[in-house]
Amino acid sequence: MASFRKHFLPVIIFCVAACSDPSVSEVDYMALEGQPVHLETRPAEEFFTPSDMYCVGDDIFIISQNRQGNILYRYGAGLDFKGSYLHYGRSGSEFFFVDRSPCRQNDSTLFLYTDNVEKTELSIGPDTVTIASRRKIVPDLSNNVIELSPTRTFYRTLQEERPFCIYETSSGEKRYFGKFPDSPISFQTDEDRDNVSLSVSVYCDSLGILMSFYESMPVIEVYDMNTCEKISETLLTGVRPQDATIDEFYEGDSVIYFMRPVVSGGKVYVQMVNATGNESLSGSVLLEVGWDGTVLNRYDLDRDCPIYTVSEDGVFYGLSIEDGNYLLCKKELPI
Numbered sequence: 001m002a003s004f005r006k007h008f009l010p011v012i013i014f015c016v017a018a019c020s021d022p023s024v025s026e027v028d029y030m031a032l033e034g035q036p037v038h039l040e041t042r043p044a045e046e047f048f049t050p051s052d053m054y055c056v057g058d059d060i061f062i063i064s065q066n067r068q069g070n071i072l073y074r075y076g077a078g079l080d081f082k083g084s085y086l087h088y089g090r091s092g093s094e095f096f097f098v099d100r101s102p103c104r105q106n107d108s109t110l111f112l113y114t115d116n117v118e119k120t121e122l123s124i125g126p127d128t129v130t131i132a133s134r135r136k137i138v139p140d141l142s143n144n145v146i147e148l149s150p151t152r153t154f155y156r157t158l159q160e161e162r163p164f165c166i167y168e169t170s171s172g173e174k175r176y177f178g179k180f181p182d183s184p185i186s187f188q189t190d191e192d193r194d195n196v197s198l199s200v201s202v203y204c205d206s207l208g209i210l211m212s213f214y215e216s217m218p219v220i221e222v223y224d225m226n227t228c229e230k231i232s233e234t235l236l237t238g239v240r241p242q243d244a245t246i247d248e249f250y251e252g253d254s255v256i257y258f259m260r261p262v263v264s265g266g267k268v269y270v271q272m273v274n275a276t277g278n279e280s281l282s283g284s285v286l287l288e289v290g291w292d293g294t295v296l297n298r299y300d301l302d303r304d305c306p307i308y309t310v311s312e313d314g315v316f317y318g319l320s321i322e323d324g325n326y327l328l329c330k331k332e333l334p335i
Helices: 190-194 244-252
Strands: 010-012 021-029 033-036 041-046 050-056 059-064 070-075 082-087 096-098 111-116 116-123 130-134 143-149 152-154 166-169 174-177 200-205 209-214 219-224 227-237 254-262 269-274 284-289 295-301 308-309 317-320 325-332
Touching: 033 166, 050 317, 059 317, 111 130, 143 200, 143 209, 143 325, 152 200, 152 269, 166 209, 190 244, 200 254, 269 308, 295 317
Parallel strands: 010 174, 021 227, 033 295
Antiparallel strands: 041 325, 050 059, 059 070, 070 082, 096 111, 111 116, 116 130, 143 152, 152 166, 166 174, 200 209, 209 219, 219 227, 254 269, 269 284, 284 295, 308 317, 317 325
């Protein structure tokens, strides 16, 4: 008797925006009054090749990509070194970035996205860090992964017709949505389009809102994740124009706008670079953005901190480089 195999193919759905058009607003970047922030610093000699950092309770954790050392380096709120934890294996288990859209305040758990397909839960004790669980939440290697719920995962697509996707982990269904914004950088291939349209998103589970920040365009998009509909768009004006060619883009000579958004204490923070990737910066600008895309505050930091986080109680922590050495930086943000 012939045997039959059932092939479960993922269902692909394209979410179409509702009839109502998203609201569009402009914000004059140069008119935003910046509050000066002078950072406290401490030399950091314990790690190499940091890739990300995040706060858990009163402690700060730095992820290191140096496979010869530990994965996590822990510091207290006073920037005192408290220990390092976990080791890389012979293959795989690459801890790329932390969950920058936490669902709730949590003083004992850190979530890392591992190998771009898994979500790893780490239990944080007073002197220990242990892996509590690890599970696959996307089918393939993906970027900007956000677990919206235990059964739904968001990620940024690669070489698809739409920029974003929701993956239903139980059924394998994929829901593509969104539209690539018009890029001032001319491109020819889908791969180039994906690169010049690179965005990083964060999510608020209580509101069901996803906010996307574009690296090469001064654009903020807000989506209702119940309908996959874009509900607002904010364009920053008064910034440096993006007049790079595609070759200059790949050489690091294009303007970078938004980088590394993070959610903390229910607030969204994002760096506004407004410079090319090849420029050396003496300081950095941090914006606080409301969930409707409104820019609420601007903070002018006196050091360039390309890796940073913000605690639940509004303390900025960052990593800066001076004379080839890492500095840990800290300052409570003014209200």
